[in-house]
Amino acid sequence: KDALLYHGENWELMGRRWGKIEKDFCLKNNAFDISKIPDIYDCIKYDLQHNQHTLQFDNAEELYINSKYLADIVIPQEYGMTMNEKLMIGQGICTPLLKKIKADLQRNIEEAGEENVNRLNPRYSHGVSSPGRHVRTRLYFTSESHLHSLLTVLRYGGLTDNVKDEQWRRAMEYVSTVSEINYMSQIVILLYEDPTKDPSSEERFHVELHFSPGVNCCVQKNLPPGPGFRPHSRNDHPTNKGNHLSSESVSSADNSPGDSPGPSSPVVQRKET
Numbered sequence: 001k002d003a004l005l006y007h008g009e010n011w012e013l014m015g016r017r018w019g020k021i022e023k024d025f026c027l028k029n030n031a032f033d034i035s036k037i038p039d040i041y042d043c044i045k046y047d048l049q050h051n052q053h054t055l056q057f058d059n060a061e062e063l064y065i066n067s068k069y070l071a072d073i074v075i076p077q078e079y080g081m082t083m084n085e086k087l088m089i090g091q092g093i094c095t096p097l098l099k100k101i102k103a104d105l106q107r108n109i110e111e112a113g114e115e116n117v118n119r120l121n122p123r124y125s126h127g128v129s130s131p132g133r134h135v136r137t138r139l140y141f142t143s144e145s146h147l148h149s150l151l152t153v154l155r156y157g158g159l160t161d162n163v164k165d166e167q168w169r170r171a172m173e174y175v176s177t178v179s180e181i182n183y184m185s186q187i188v189i190l191l192y193e194d195p196t197k198d199p200s201s202e203e204r205f206h207v208e209l210h211f212s213p214g215v216n217c218c219v220q221k222n223l224p225p226g227p228g229f230r231p232h233s234r235n236d237h238p239t240n241k242g243n244h245l246s247s248e249s250v251s252s253a254d255n256s257p258g259d260s261p262g263p264s265s266p267v268v269q270r271k272e273t
Contacts, residue, residue, distance in 0.1 A: 006050035034074055041071040064219050072179045079148055083156050090152035093145055101248055104138055105191055109205060140250045144181045147252045151175060181252055182214030189248040
């Protein structure tokens with residue numbers, strides 16, 4: 001009991017933490033409250049991540065793996081079981097965030113022709129391939145539930161036809177294999193402008209989406225690889241010669257960071273605005 005626990009937690013407090021979870025999970029009628037499974041998973045994940053050197057529990061990793069399997073079933077159902085339920089719940093959670101992102105993107109489009117903007121000082125532009133570009137960056141730090149909901153809206157919101165767009169289909173297949181939104185998970189929205197196109201043309205702007213599931217897990221670190229980019233379409237597409245107007249990054253600050261960040265798994269969708 002002389003061993004130190006993470007962030008100064010003592011053994012008595014750790015025992016109370018686990019005791020409360022056991023009390024809430026095991027009901028008096030010999031039934032179980034499955035809504036507490038995510039709490040069990042979070043608790044054992046926390047201890048394996050931060051207190052593994054002091055845990056004297058031979059079955060800790062087994063508890064982690066089994067609770068994760070159960071949590072992978074329970075947690076998605078909290079956001080709806082059918083596609084309509086998922087969309088309704090997702091919109092209810094992240095509509096204010098969606099409105100904010102849309103307003104920021106629209107503002108960048110409306111201000112694209114303005115000349116009174118800040119530019120990179122030429123003294124610091126050495127090695128920058130396009131120092132004349134004006135890039136606005138906005139960061140939205142939000143919760144795991146908002147990221148789940150935002151992914152749901154992107155997946156089921158009818159942005160494109162999964163049958164006709166092979167890249168979008170592969171991207172959504174990858175997203176469906178990600179069972180957990182970890183610390184530093186992020187969705188990056190990139191808005192590009194092609195100044196060679198007519199301002200009223202739908203080809204003037206296009207959007208790219210990137211997604212990363214965050215840090216690797218403390219036990220199971222075999223995250224599925226992302227589908228990657230389409231090099232030919234990126235290199236040959238005329239809008240790649242245009243201006244990068246803005247970068248909107250939605251990131252989760254939930255949970256504690258792991259030992260190393262997860263691999264970047266870009267999911268890219270080109271959609272004209």
